[in-house]
Amino acid sequence: MASQAGKQTKLEVSSLAGRLDRLLTMEMARVTEAAAVAAARMRGQGDEMAADRAAVDAMRAELNHLPIDGTVVIGEGERDEAPMLFIGEKVGNKNGPMVDIALDPLEGTTICAKNLPDSLAVVAIAEAGGLLNAPDVYMEKIAIGPGAPPGTVDLQRSPAENLAALAKARGVKVKDLSACILDRPRHARLIEEVRATGAAIRLIGDGDVAGVIHTTNSANTGIDIYMGIGGAPEGVLAAAALRCTGGQMQGRLILDTPEKVARAERMGISDPDRIYELEEMAAGDVMFAATGVTDGGLLAGIKFRDGELVTHTVAMRSSTGTVRDIRARHQVTTKFI
Numbered sequence: 001m002a003s004q005a006g007k008q009t010k011l012e013v014s015s016l017a018g019r020l021d022r023l024l025t026m027e028m029a030r031v032t033e034a035a036a037v038a039a040a041r042m043r044g045q046g047d048e049m050a051a052d053r054a055a056v057d058a059m060r061a062e063l064n065h066l067p068i069d070g071t072v073v074i075g076e077g078e079r080d081e082a083p084m085l086f087i088g089e090k091v092g093n094k095n096g097p098m099v100d101i102a103l104d105p106l107e108g109t110t111i112c113a114k115n116l117p118d119s120l121a122v123v124a125i126a127e128a129g130g131l132l133n134a135p136d137v138y139m140e141k142i143a144i145g146p147g148a149p150p151g152t153v154d155l156q157r158s159p160a161e162n163l164a165a166l167a168k169a170r171g172v173k174v175k176d177l178s179a180c181i182l183d184r185p186r187h188a189r190l191i192e193e194v195r196a197t198g199a200a201i202r203l204i205g206d207g208d209v210a211g212v213i214h215t216t217n218s219a220n221t222g223i224d225i226y227m228g229i230g231g232a233p234e235g236v237l238a239a240a241a242l243r244c245t246g247g248q249m250q251g252r253l254i255l256d257t258p259e260k261v262a263r264a265e266r267m268g269i270s271d272p273d274r275i276y277e278l279e280e281m282a283a284g285d286v287m288f289a290a291t292g293v294t295d296g297g298l299l300a301g302i303k304f305r306d307g308e309l310v311t312h313t314v315a316m317r318s319s320t321g322t323v324r325d326i327r328a329r330h331q332v333t334t335k336f337i
């Protein structure tokens, strides 16, 4: 019986890899488009909660059309703190494979509330068991784009050592590099150390999913490396994106209280100091989609025009490495109002 069940899972997984993910990648774009449009109505309104709620409602409705038997593993929070899209919630119409879902209907609620750059609606899908079940704690992260030799950056090395290794790999000087870091008091020392090397820094207010993804296209974004401590859920989402684009990333959960260690243990994490490699945060076949809510370096924000609206989405999958840049003009129907 057990081996029968094992076979079944393998079959499902191979069909996900071979067929369904082609369709799902495009369907995921619809999911993030809907969430982004809903949130965009709230841009600059100063109401983070309302913007998030609008995005959550829209994303959930769209997710339930997908032909998947999905479980949210990275969501709006744990069951008792989030009314919808909580960790463990089942989504999809069940006519499809079992998959893990990581989502953030509005990554950068504050950015959206102030209408600043790079707030996104984001979803990632992986084979069941493929995404790290991270608790909602902080994660120390380091990420670079594709093309450098494996192991070029490492959380166990100093910022100066990592920057020197990246500069060497790219054939540039350290002072030619640009690091993206969240503007937080906890990063005072990191910022000082990076400044001492002569590298440039882009301090961002929020939005480190975009911050990490920026490293994969440094020619356009001007960001070569992401460093510092942000949310662990955002870390898993960014890892899913990097699995598709190529690049390197490591993450270490910050489990600095017994309560956090216990929460992580309940999610199956036994070593609180473990450094997760990219493939350990997002394993197997992975798909990722993000739609811009506000204008940013990664994606344009939603544009409302007379009778239509324009969305800008990136949709990608790891099995082929295809990165689709999708600009869509939608007729304004009741669906989007």
Ligand code: VTB
Pocket (backbone or CB within 6 Å): 107, 108, 109, 182, 184, 205, 206, 207, 208, 209, 229, 230, 231, 232, 234
């Ligand atoms: C970061 C940021 C996110 O959470 O992950 C941040 O990139 C971490 O938390 O956009 P703090 O704000 O406590 O530093 C977000 O701001 C999203 O909540």
